[in-house]
Amino acid sequence: MAKVLMKGNEAMAEAAIQAGCQAFFGYPITPQSEIPEYFARELPKRGGLFLQAESELAAMNMVMGASASGARVMTSTSGPGYCLKLETLAAMTLTRLPAVVVVVMRSGPAFGTMKAAQEDYRMNGNGGYKVVTFAPSNLQEAAEMVYEAFDIADQYRNPVVVMADGMIGQMMEGVDYDKMPPKRTALPPKTWALHGRGARAGKKPQLLFLPDGMGHYGAKHYCETQLYPEIIRNETRVEITDVEDADIVLAAYGTAARMCKNVIRELQGTVRLGMIRPKTLWPFPYEAFEQIGPKCKAIVVPEINIIGQMIDDVRIASAGRWPAHHVGDSQNDFLTPNRIRDKVLAVWEGLQ
Amino acid sequence: MAIVYERPKSLNGAPFTYCPGCTHGIITQQVAAAIDELGIVDDTICVGCVGCGGYIAWFMDTDAIYSLHGRAPANATGIKRMNPDKVVFTYQGDGDLASIGTAEIVQAAHRGEKITTIFVNNATYGMTGGQMAPTTLVGQKTTTSPYGRDAAHCGKPIRMCELLSTIDGAAFIQRVAVNTPGNVRKARAAIKRAFQCQIEGKGFALVEVLSACPTNWGKTPAAALDWIASDMIPYYPLGNFKDFQ
Missing domain, CATH: 3.40.50.970 (Thiamin diphosphate (ThDP)-binding fold, Pyr/PP domains)
Structure with a gap:
C-alpha cells in the first residue's frame, strides 16, 4: 500500500x-x-x-x-x-x-x-x-x-x-x-x-x-x-544526530523537534548543532547525553510551553556539564523555528 | 439426614468480614443464592466497588474485578460489551452509587446497559466510619452531620429507584429490604429477577436493598433492623418501580 x-x-x-x-x-x-x-x-x-x-x-x-x-x-x-x-x-x-x-x-x-x-x-x-x-x-x-x-x-x-x-x-x-x-x-x-x-x-x-x-x-x-x-x-527510544562534534545540542520532542531540524539546516556553517530527540518521554533517554562530544558548550531545549518541562530531565542528564536553555511558549508567542534559531544564535554569541 | 440449608455454592467460603449485625452478609448471600438458582456461576462476573460492599469480590466464587470508587457501572460496561453472553453484576453501596458514582449509574441505565446492579443503601458511608451520604435521612446524625442532617443545608435524601425508573433504558427497578425474614425472601426474588432481566437481554436492572449498619448508626443489631422499618422504609418505599415482560 x-x-x-x-x-x-x-x-x-x-x-x-x-x-x-x-x-x-x-x-x-x-x-x-x-x-x-x-x-x-x-x-x-x-x-x-x-x-x-x-x-x-x-x-x-x-x-x-x-x-x-x-x-x-x-x-x-x-x-x-x-x-x-x-x-x-x-x-x-x-x-x-x-x-x-x-x-x-x-x-x-x-x-x-x-x-x-x-x-x-x-x-x-x-x-x-x-x-x-x-x-x-x-x-x-x-x-x-x-x-x-x-x-x-x-x-x-x-x-x-x-x-x-x-x-x-x-x-x-x-x-x-x-x-x-x-x-x-x-x-x-x-x-x-x-x-x-x-x-x-x-x-x-x-x-x-x-x-x-x-x-x-x-x-x-x-x-x-x-x-x-x-x-x-x-x-528507551531516542534519535541522536551529530552530537559528537556539536557546539550546541538541541534537545526536543514532538513538533518542537521537527522545528529543530529546520534550524539545524538553516544554521549550517554558522554553528554546529546536534540533536537529541527523545521518542520515549518515559523511559527518558538519559544515556544519550553521554554521547555528547567535548566541544559542546550548551544545550537548548525548545518546548511548546512557557518555562520548560522536559528541560528538568535534560538537566538531570547533563549533571551540570552543560547549561540548559529553554526556548518556547504556548501562548502569545508560539514556538517557531525562527524563535529557536534566534535563541541558538543568542546562546552562541554569549559563548564567544 | 437431609440438608435443608447450606452456604450458597457461589460463595468461595472465605469468612465474611462485615461487622456484627451488618446486613451486607445477608445481601451477599442472597446474590450468591440467586446465582446458584439460575445456574450461572460459571458465566458470572462480579464487579465490586469501593466501600464495605467491595469485599464481595473476595467472597464470590466467580470471576471478579475491584472497581474504583463509583465507577463499577463503567467497568461493568467494558466487561459486558466484551462478554455479551456472560452475566455481569455490580454490587455498590450508597456512597459509591448515589454520590460519587451518580453519573456512571445514570448513564449505564440510559444506555440500557445489560448489567445487573445490587445497590446497598444503609444511609451512611460505612467503611470510612459513618459519614453523611446522599441517602442519609433528614435529622440523622453522622460524623459529618453531627447535629443531624439539615435539609436546608444539604438537601433531602436522594431516591435512586424513583430517579432511575424514569430512564427508558432501565428495564427492572425494585426496592427491597432485609430487615425481616419475609423481606429477605422478597429481596432474593427481586435479585433473581434482576439477573433474569439481563439474561433475557431486556436492559438495565437494579435492586436497591435497604440495609442495616449498626456500627455506624450506634444501634444494636436488633434496634438497627427496627430503624429500617420505622425510619427508612417510610422515606424509601419498598416495591417494584419497573418490570419487564
Whole structure:
C-alpha cells in the first residue's frame, strides 16, 4: 500500500485498528475528536466496538473493564480529559491491565485553550507508577508508535501512553501502513482475562485486583524494582544526530523537534548543532547525553510551553556539564523555528 | 439426614468480614443464592466497588474485578460489551452509587446497559466510619452531620429507584429490604429477577436493598433492623418501580 494522506488523529486511529484494537471508548475533546470519530466510522465495519462514554472518567473505566476481559482496547483525550483518566490509569498499572491511551496535548491549565502545546509532560496519577510514553514527531511515527504500543502494553501487562502534541493530531501528512513495526511474537497469554470461571481450566475463579499471588505492596514493589527497570532497558527510544562534534545540542520532542531540524539546516556553517530527540518521554533517554562530544558548550531545549518541562530531565542528564536553555511558549508567542534559531544564535554569541 | 440449608455454592467460603449485625452478609448471600438458582456461576462476573460492599469480590466464587470508587457501572460496561453472553453484576453501596458514582449509574441505565446492579443503601458511608451520604435521612446524625442532617443545608435524601425508573433504558427497578425474614425472601426474588432481566437481554436492572449498619448508626443489631422499618422504609418505599415482560 502506498502512502495515504491522512490527518494525524485519523492516522493514529487507523494504526490502532491495524494493530488489532477491538474496542474504543472515548469522549469528545479538541484537538483529538477525529480519533473517536474515526473509530465510530470504522470499528463497527471491522468487527470492533466503539462506545462514546459520558465522560473521560467513565471512558477510562470502560477501557479498564474491556482490558480486564482480555481485549485490545484504546482511549484518547487531551489534557483536561487526561486528568480525569489518571486515577484509572494508575489503577491499571497496579492491577496490571494493558491498554493504549493517546493524549493530544493542548494548552492548559485545566480548560486552557485549544492551541497545541507540550504541557502535560509531567502529568501523572498517584502512587509513583510508570507507563511507556511515546512522543511522535511526524505522522508516520505517530502511526507506528500507536501500532507498537498495543504489543508493548500486552508484553509488560502495563498501559502505554502516546503523547502527541496538538500539531501532530491536526496536521496532514503521508502515512505508509506497510512500514509498521514488526509484530512482537510470544506475547504472554491473557490467562487472567475475565470471561466467567467456566472459560478457565479447572473453573478456577479469577479476581482481578492484583496479579495472582501478590498483595498490594508486593505488586507495587515488583513493578517499581523489576518491571520498570526491565522496560527502561528494553524500550528507551531516542534519535541522536551529530552530537559528537556539536557546539550546541538541541534537545526536543514532538513538533518542537521537527522545528529543530529546520534550524539545524538553516544554521549550517554558522554553528554546529546536534540533536537529541527523545521518542520515549518515559523511559527518558538519559544515556544519550553521554554521547555528547567535548566541544559542546550548551544545550537548548525548545518546548511548546512557557518555562520548560522536559528541560528538568535534560538537566538531570547533563549533571551540570552543560547549561540548559529553554526556548518556547504556548501562548502569545508560539514556538517557531525562527524563535529557536534566534535563541541558538543568542546562546552562541554569549559563548564567544 | 437431609440438608435443608447450606452456604450458597457461589460463595468461595472465605469468612465474611462485615461487622456484627451488618446486613451486607445477608445481601451477599442472597446474590450468591440467586446465582446458584439460575445456574450461572460459571458465566458470572462480579464487579465490586469501593466501600464495605467491595469485599464481595473476595467472597464470590466467580470471576471478579475491584472497581474504583463509583465507577463499577463503567467497568461493568467494558466487561459486558466484551462478554455479551456472560452475566455481569455490580454490587455498590450508597456512597459509591448515589454520590460519587451518580453519573456512571445514570448513564449505564440510559444506555440500557445489560448489567445487573445490587445497590446497598444503609444511609451512611460505612467503611470510612459513618459519614453523611446522599441517602442519609433528614435529622440523622453522622460524623459529618453531627447535629443531624439539615435539609436546608444539604438537601433531602436522594431516591435512586424513583430517579432511575424514569430512564427508558432501565428495564427492572425494585426496592427491597432485609430487615425481616419475609423481606429477605422478597429481596432474593427481586435479585433473581434482576439477573433474569439481563439474561433475557431486556436492559438495565437494579435492586436497591435497604440495609442495616449498626456500627455506624450506634444501634444494636436488633434496634438497627427496627430503624429500617420505622425510619427508612417510610422515606424509601419498598416495591417494584419497573418490570419487564
